[in-house]
Amino acid sequence: MLLSGLQYWFKPDLETFNSLAKLVLSLLIMCFLWAKESQLPQIFNRSMGFVAELSFGIYFLHEYFIILLPGVEKRLGLNNFPNQANLLSFLLNYLVVLGASIGTILIIKKILGKNSRFLVGC
DSSP states (O other): OHHHHHHHHHOOSHHHHHHHHHHHHHHHHHHHHHHTGGGSOHHHHHHHHHHHHHHHHHHHHHHHHHHHHHHHHHHTTOTTGGGOOSHHHHHHHHHHHHHHHHHHHHHHHHHHGGGHHHHHOO
């Protein structure tokens, strides 16, 4: 957090402000989840644990799907969909990219077993 604050101090532009806002939002979400951990449904905890186990591979793969997504949407006739800045399009794009990343990791893990770590990191 200190580094983000210093970055904004020395380079106060929109991109730096965006990074700082994301950092603050992430900290608020983490505090909320820690405070409400005992009240969260078990399925939420299992889902987050599953995503956490695959997070290293998701980190490496998600950018490929972000790059491919506009082309796929264009072929499906959704030409302007990714350019619409609204919550629905963001959530749908997020779910597609996350799902494709997880699906790819699971397929690679099924094919390569323990050796999948060398290809996708998990």
